Amino acid sequence: MNLSEQKKALIERIGIMQEKAGIQPVAGRIVGLLYVSDRPELTFDEIRETLCISKSATSNALNLLQQLNRLDYITFSGDRKRYFRLKLSRWRDLITKEIDSITDFANTLQEVVAERTKDTPEYNQSISDLADFLKYLHVELPKLLQRWEESRK
Amino acid sequence: MNLSEQKKALIERIGIMQEKAGIQPVAGRIVGLLYVSDRPELTFDEIRETLCISKSATSNALNLLQQLNRLDYITFSGDRKRYFRLKLSRWRDLITKEIDSITDFANTLQEVVAERTKDTPEYNQSISDLADFLKYLHVELPKLLQRWEESRK
């Protein structure tokens, strides 16, 4: 696949952003590629060739991204290839998952306060406040998402 | 410093959560320790001894956490030691920073759409939607923080 220099640069930038979000470099670039590619569905080999990576790296990354719910594939009868694509329409789910991990942290903070000495009331209060706000977020973010959906009808 | 088993376990759990947020194991444990420690300000050596880590690891991690604005230290005249503590009261700033990096991603997505072929209007729209929602978040999250502050007066 021949990509403009701008697109190649975008792939790398997106790749790095994805890396910072905790996924491996190759997987990050695959995400980037699928964002900029004219065709939103690419085959295993198109991905592998375009990014100049090995089959195993491609296979691993694609499977990882599928586990993370970032990717799926479609097929066409009479064609054995899989056509991989971003599950862009499911970004709401990913955000929901993020929100849940926020709550995990809030719960841990509440355990911390329960274990802490009572001799540091201000400090304990700061921790409680943070936990409290995170829980507030957990409740309010889905509402925000809903309001955004409505605002654009 | 002698810590209960519960506190030790909490330190490890917090450590892992911090790791998942992209910081190194030792730094994550330091954060955990400062959360659970009876005294919220600990010296370099207290941290090093309690966590059984080397001076260099301690120094590096403390400097990293200071760069990330997670930590600072106070001093007392007549005492050469630094007393390191979490910048807990500044968690609002950290959240603001998170929001900014969300915006970075939104901007990149808008660049992606600008570079994309116009032959995939639905796909382009999905990307625009995501960018749009992220920008909406950027505007609304600070308001949420504000409303939370008010709700607890």
Next chain:
DNA sequence: ATTCTAGTTCTGTAAATTTTGAACCAAAAG
């Protein structure tokens, strides 16, 4: 002036992660 203290920096290495290449496998095609 010498020694101590509190912490930093540098070098090496152990460990973890990522990636490759080659062998392999199952289903489809010939």
Next chain:
DNA sequence: CTTTTGGTTCAAAATTTACAGAACTAGAAT
């Protein structure tokens, strides 16, 4: 049945990261 295609799996190589240990430094204490 044999070959080809599309992809997976495994072992090893390469890269990256985290950490330890020792040497070092600046300022304070003696």
